Amino acid sequence: MEQRISLITLGVTDMERSARFYETLGWTRVDSPDGVIAFDLIGQTLGLYPRTALAEDLGVPVESIGGFSGITLAHNLRSPDEVAPLLAGAEAAGGRILKPAQEVFWGGFHGYFADPDGHVWEIAHNPFSPLSEAGAFRWLGYGE
Structure with a gap:
């Protein structure tokens, strides 16, 4: 494994609210497939993805991915x-x-x-x- 992080995905409850938050901070969305909102960073991308879909993809209950994760x-x-x-x-x-x-x-x-x-x-x-x-x-x- 190369020593880098390519994509940081945040599970969010309201995609548009979260996107507006980052846009208000001055970030710009890039074209991405339906169901994902992406912001290219310097050397990485930050992706927003529905929290429930992320939990389903992980195979865990959505409640198990809440709170401060450390x-x-x-x-x-x-x-x-x-x-x-x-x-x-x-x-x-x-x-x-x-x-x-x-x-x-x-x-x-x-x-x-x-x-x-x-x-x-x-x-x-x-x-x-x-x-x-x-x-x-x-x-x-x-x-x-």
Whole structure:
């Protein structure tokens, strides 16, 4: 298995509501087959798929995939000054702030929100992992 993630699929209860949430954050849909809404990212794609259909595909009861799963999605930014405004934008779009923007013990700055289906996003600036010019992230950064 190559060391990469190609597609992140979120099981959602209302496809259009979830799509509007991400569109309000500034993302653009790409053409996709019926029943899937996709947003191309830098090097990956985020897919929205009906939660009940995802549970059926997994062969588990839909109730078993609810609540905090122990996974967060992260969106890193170029400066700490961008964190609070993005969290505010997520809240205005229908998200719920879980942790307001604040300094982190390791030297970064971050906060958390949940999207309308409860998927948890970390919004962060990591001074030790500068983003590429295109916005790509890697653990040790892209340097100057």
